[in-house]
Amino acid sequence: MSMKLMSAVLMSVGIGFAGAAWAAGGAADVPASVAEGKDFGCGAKGQKACPMQGWMKTVMQSATTSGDGAKIASALEYVASKPPPGMPKWVAISKEGAEKAKKGDIDGAKASCKTCHDLYKAEYKAKLRDAAF
Numbered sequence: 001m002s003m004k005l006m007s008a009v010l011m012s013v014g015i016g017f018a019g020a021a022w023a024a025g026g027a028a029d030v031p032a033s034v035a036e037g038k039d040f041g042c043g044a045k046g047q048k049a050c051p052m053q054g055w056m057k058t059v060m061q062s063a064t065t066s067g068d069g070a071k072i073a074s075a076l077e078y079v080a081s082k083p084p085p086g087m088p089k090w091v092a093i094s095k096e097g098a099e100k101a102k103k104g105d106i107d108g109a110k111a112s113c114k115t116c117h118d119l120y121k122a123e124y125k126a127k128l129r130d131a132a133f
Contacts, residue, residue: 040130052124052133064110072101072109079116084128087120 042050049057060079063071080094098114 030109031042031080043125043129050129051131053129055133057105060113064106064113065107067106069101069104069106076101076109076112082133084120087123089119090116093099 022071031053040050042048044054048054060075076094076098080091080098083090092114093112096115097109100106100108
């Protein structure tokens with residue numbers, strides 16, 4: 001069997017698996033190799049921003065660069081209200097950051113963002129990048 005044909009067969013099997021996982025109600029079971037091969041239609045150079053990416057660039061970035069604790073807290077509370085499946089610490093991290101922002105600890109609030117990004121950004125981009133936010 002040629003390498004191109006073998007690749008096509010493997011990709012078809014992978015796409016079938018990904019579709020079955022999605023139909024069963026979750027992307028968490030989709031192998032990273034399959035998810036990474038997905039063309040999301042957003043987020044790449046020359047494409048529109050993906051939903052969360054666009055929100056982060058407009059709302060969260062604006063809040064954090066302003067240094068306004070109330071704005072940062074509001075943005076982090078919104079993030080806490082949108083936990084993706086399979087990311088169990090998302091809400092706690094966001095709420096902790098919001099509390100820090102309310103107390104004027106802007107660096108602590110930003111550190112919560114980094115914590116969440118370190119834990120979940122790569123997985124979110126690989127599996128949920130095009131999900132509504």
